[in-house]
Amino acid sequence: MNDFLRIILVNLRRHKIRAGISMAGIAFGVAAMLTIVSIVMGAVAMFQQILASESHYVVFEKNVSDLFFSSVTSAEIASLRQCEYVAEINPMLVGVVSSPNHPIVTCFGIETGDSRLRKARWIEGSREHFGKEANTVYLGARAAGFLHAVTGQEVPIGKSRFRVGGILKTSNGFEDGGIFLPLPEAQDFFHRPGVVSVATVKLKDSHDGKAFAAQVDKTFPNLVALEDKEFNQSYSQFKILTLTGWTVGVFSFLLGGMGVANTMLMSVFGRIREIAVLRVCGFSRTQVAGIIFGEAMVLAALGTLLGFMMGFIGLALLHAAPQLQGYVDASVQPDVMVLICLIAFLTAIGGSFYPAWMASRIEPAEALRFE
Amino acid sequence: MKADPILTASGLWKSFDAGNIPVIQGIDMTVASGEIVALWGSSGSGKSTLLHLLSGLDAPDHGSVSIFGLDPSLEQNRLNLRRHHLGFIFQLHHLVPDLTVRENLRLPAVAAGQPNMETTERILHLAQEVGLQHRLDHRVQTLSGGERQRAAICRALINHPRIIFADEPTGSLDETTGSAVFDLFCRLVAQEKVSVVLATHERRFLTSCHRTIRVQNGKIHEL
Numbered sequence: 001m002n003d004f005l006r007i008i009l010v011n012l013r014r015h016k017i018r019a020g021i022s023m024a025g026i027a028f029g030v031a032a033m034l035t036i037v038s039i040v041m042g043a044v045a046m047f048q049q050i051l052a053s054e055s056h057y058v059v060f061e062k063n064v065s066d067l068f069f070s071s072v073t074s075a076e077i078a079s080l081r082q083c084e085y086v087a088e089i090n091p092m093l094v095g096v097v098s099s100p101n102h103p104i105v106t107c108f109g110i111e112t113g114d115s116r117l118r119k120a121r122w123i124e125g126s127r128e129h130f131g132k133e134a135n136t137v138y139l140g141a142r143a144a145g146f147l148h149a150v151t152g153q154e155v156p157i158g159k160s161r162f163r164v165g166g167i168l169k170t171s172n173g174f175e176d177g178g179i180f181l182p183l184p185e186a187q188d189f190f191h192r193p194g195v196v197s198v199a200t201v202k203l204k205d206s207h208d209g210k211a212f213a214a215q216v217d218k219t220f221p222n223l224v225a226l227e228d229k230e231f232n233q234s235y236s237q238f239k240i241l242t243l244t245g246w247t248v249g250v251f252s253f254l255l256g257g258m259g260v261a262n263t264m265l266m267s268v269f270g271r272i273r274e275i276a277v278l279r280v281c282g283f284s285r286t287q288v289a290g291i292i293f294g295e296a297m298v299l300a301a302l303g304t305l306l307g308f309m310m311g312f313i314g315l316a317l318l319h320a321a322p323q324l325q326g327y328v329d330a331s332v333q334p335d336v337m338v339l340i341c342l343i344a345f346l347t348a349i350g351g352s353f354y355p356a357w358m359a360s361r362i363e364p365a366e367a368l369r370f371e
Numbered sequence: 372m373k374a375d376p377i378l379t380a381s382g383l384w385k386s387f388d389a390g391n392i393p394v395i396q397g398i399d400m401t402v403a404s405g406e407i408v409a410l411w412g413s414s415g416s417g418k419s420t421l422l423h424l425l426s427g428l429d430a431p432d433h434g435s436v437s438i439f440g441l442d443p444s445l446e447q448n449r450l451n452l453r454r455h456h457l458g459f460i461f462q463l464h465h466l467v468p469d470l471t472v473r474e475n476l477r478l479p480a481v482a483a484g485q486p487n488m489e490t491t492e493r494i495l496h497l498a499q500e501v502g503l504q505h506r507l508d509h510r511v512q513t514l515s516g517g518e519r520q521r522a523a524i525c526r527a528l529i530n531h532p533r534i535i536f537a538d539e540p541t542g543s544l545d546e547t548t549g550s551a552v553f554d555l556f557c558r559l560v561a562q563e564k565v566s567v568v569l570a571t572h573e574r575r576f577l578t579s580c581h582r583t584i585r586v587q588n589g590k591i592h593e594l
Contacts, residue, residue: 003474003481010469277465280428281526282454282482285446365429368461 004287008294011267018263023303025259026344030307033249033340035314038330040245044238045331046174048228055090055200056209058231059216062224065236067094067197074194076220080201085212087204090114091196093186097157097179099147105157106178109186109196116170117180124151125166131182136165140176158189173329201225249340253347256303260296260351268292268359275359276367285360292356293349300348304341376401377566378534382434383424385417394420395431396589402534407560407567409577411594412586418570419538421586425568426457426536438534454483458527458535458565460556462542464519466511472498472522473507479529490529497525500562501555517548524556534566541573550575 012019059080061070077091093109110116112131120127123141130138137157139149144167147155154161157179170176187193203212209227216225268275275288283291315330378401385395394417402408402425410418423429425436427443439456441448458479466475473494480490498504501521506514514522520540527535540556541549557579560567569580577583583594 003477006474007467007470010467014469273465274467277467278478278482280453280459281479282450282530283478284450284482287482363429365423368428368465 004291004294007291008298011271011291012295012298015263015267015270018266019299022259022263023299023306025256026253026300026303026348027256027307027310029249029253029256029347030304030340030344031310031314032252033246033343034308034311034332034337035318035330036248037242037245037336037340038311038315038332039318040241041333041336042329042331044241046172046329047238048231055088055228056203056206057201057212057225057227058198059201059223059225060198062222067235067237068096070197071192071195072197072199072223074196076223077196077199079219080199080216083212083215085203085205085208085215086201088115088202089199090116090202091183091199093183093190093192093195094197095186095190097189099155099157102146105143106174107157107181107186107189108175108178109181109183109190111183116175117168120168120170123167123169125168127166127168129165130180133163133165134185135160135162136182136185137162138166138168138180139164140178140180141167141169142173142176143179146177160189250343253343256344257347257351260299260348261354263299264292264296264352264355265358267295268355268362272362272367275362276364279362280364280368288362289356289360292352292359296348296352296356297345300345303348304344307340307344308337375403377404377439378402378425378568379437380425380434381436383421383431383436384433385420385424385429385431390432394589395424398434398589398591400425400584400591402566402568404533405564405566406582407557407569407580409580409583410568410570410586410591411572411574411577411583413572416586417589418572418586421591422536422538422568422570426459426534427452428459428536454479455530456533458530458532460520460523460527460535460537460540462539464511464516464523464543466519466522466526468511471508471510472503472514475511475522476507476526476529479526483530485530493529493531494525497528497559500559501525516544517552520544520552521555524552524559528559528563528565531563532565534568535560536568538570539572540569541576542571549573553579 059072060067061072064070072091077089080086081089091111095107095109097105097107099105117127117130125138137155139147144150149155149164151164151166153164155164181189183196187195201212203209213225216223278288319330380398380400383395383398386393398421410421412418420429424431427436427438427449430444436443438452441452443449443452467478476494476497477490494507495504498507501524503518503521503525506518511519520543524540537556541553544552553576569576584591585594
C-alpha cells in the first residue's frame with residue numbers, strides 16, 4: 001500500500017503546477033458549494049425561526065407559492081384559538097415596505113403579546129408600549145442603523161411617516177433588518193383588513209400535533225397546518241433556494257471534475273512508457289487504473305481540505321461584511337459537509353475514469369516499440 | 372540430452388501497417404531451461420519484434436507462443452508470467468524517474484504482492500552483486516548510464532524469474548561500460564540459473580551465449 005501511495009505522490013509531485021491547478025478546481029467547487037449551501041440553509045433557518053418562534057405548528061393558506069400571498073382571516077384565527085389542542089397562537093402579517101434608499105424592508109405585523117417581543121432585547125423603548133400608540137413603528141436594530149433612526153424620530157415608510165416607538169435586537173438577521181407594526185396598523189397599511197399571512201401555533205401537548213393538523217384540515221379546507229420540519233421541506237421558496245444552492249455547487253464541481261480529467265489525461269499521455277514499464281513489471285490493468293484513481297483521490301482529498309478552508313474563510317468574511325451584517329448567518333451542517341466530500345470524491349472519480357481506462361489499455365509493446 | 376523447452380514458438384507471423392510491412396515471417400523456435408539464446412541481426416531485421424512476440428509483450432498475427440505451457444495472449448497468463456516467471460531489460464533503462472533505486476527495484480515485487488521483508492533482502496543482495504548498494508536510496512536522475520542499466524538488470528531479477536528477455540541491454544552505453552554491464556549480467560544469470568533471450572546486433576556478446584540465432588528479413592537460422 002505504501003509503495004502504491006509513493007508512486008501516486010511522486011507523480012503528483014512531479015507536476016506540481018498541473019496538480020495544483022486541478023486541486024484548486026476541486027477546492028473552488030467545495031468552497032462554492034459550502035458557501036452557497038450554508039448561506040442558503042442559514043437563510044432558510046432564519047426564516048423558519050421567524051415563523052417557528054416558540055411554536056410547534058405553522059398555519060397558512062394552502063397551495064400558496066409564497067407566504068406573502070397567504071391569507072388567514074381573523075375569524076379563522078379566533079376559531080383556531082378555541083381549538084382544544086392550542087395553547088397559544090401568534091398571528092403575523094408579513095409584507096414588504098420601502099424607505100428612501102431601501103426599496104425592500106420586511107415588515108412584521110404582530111400582536112402585542114407576540115413572543116418575539118418578549119424574547120427581544122429592547123435597545124430603546126419597551127414592549128409595554130407596543131401597540132399602545134398610534135402611527136408608531138418599532139425597528140429592528142439593523143433597520144434602525146440603515147434608516148439612521150432613533151426613538152421619537154419620524155421615519156418615512158412607503159407613502160406614510162411613522163414615529164419610531166422603540167428599537168429591538170433579536171437573534172434573527174431578517175427580523176433585525178425589518179420593522180414591526182402592531183397587527184391592526186399593518187393590516188391597514190397593507191390594505192388587508194382582518195387578514196394575516198401566517199399563524200404560529202403552540203400546542204398544549206406537542207404529541208397532539210397530528211390531531212391538530214387533521215382538525216385544521218377538516219375545519220378549514222383552505223388552510224394547512226404543518227410541523228416546522230414539514231414546513232421547511234414543503235415550502236416552495238425554501239425548495240427553490242435550496243435547489244439553486246445545490247445546483248450552483250454541482251456545476252462548480254463539474255468544472256472541477258473537468259480540471260481533474262484534464263490533469264489525469266495529461267498525466268497519462270505524459271508517461272505512456274512509464275505505465276508500459278509498470279505493466280511489464282507485472283502490474284495488472286486494475287493496478288494501473290488504481291494508480292490513476294489514487295492520484296485523483298489524493299487531489300480530491302487535498303482539494304476538499306483546501307476548499308473547506310476557503311469556504312470557512314469566505315463565510316467568516318461575508319458574516320463580518322458591514323453591508324451584509326445580520327443577513328448572512330450561515331448554517332454549516334455536518335451532513336452537508338459529508339455530502340460535499342462525497343461529491344468531491346465522486347467528481348474526482350468521474351474525472352479520472354476515462355484517463356484510468358486509457359492507462360489500463362496501454363500495451364507495452366506498442367509504447368516501447370520506438371525507444 | 373537436451374532439456375525440455377520452456378518456451379515454444381510455432382509459425383509466428385507479424386506485420387505492421389495493416390500487413391504492408393511484414394516483419395516476422397513464419398518463425399518456429401524453442402528455448403530450453405538454462406539456455407542463453409542470442410537473437411542476432413542488424414537494425415530493422417525484426418529481432419526486437421521477435422523478442423516481443425516470444426515474451427508475450429506483443430501478439431502475433433498468426434502462430435502461437437507457449438511459456439511454461441501458458442499462452443501469453445491471455446491477460447491472466449500474461450500477468451502470471453510477468454509477475455513470477457519473466458524478467459525484462461530494455462535498451463533504455465526505463466526506470467521510473469523520481470523514485471529511488473530501491474523503490475524502482477521494488478516495483479515487480481509490489482505488483483506480485485511479494486512479502487516486504489523478503490523483497491528488502493533480495494534488493495540488498497542484488498544491489499551488492501552489481502555494486503549499487505550505496506546508491507539504493509538515490510533517485511534515478513542522479514545515476515550514471517551504466518548504473519541505471521545495472522539497476523534495470525536488478526529489477527528484472529527481483530522476483531526470481533526463469534527467463535530474462537533482454538533487448539539490446541547495453542545499446543545505450545559506450546563500449547567499455549557496455550561490456551562491463553554485459554559481463555555482470557552474464558555472471559548474474561549464471562548464478563541465478565536463468566534462461567535468457569537476448570536481442571543484440573553486437574557480435575562481441577555472442578561468445579557468451581549458448582546459441583545464436585540470426586534474424587534476417589523476418590526469418591531465422593541458427594548459427
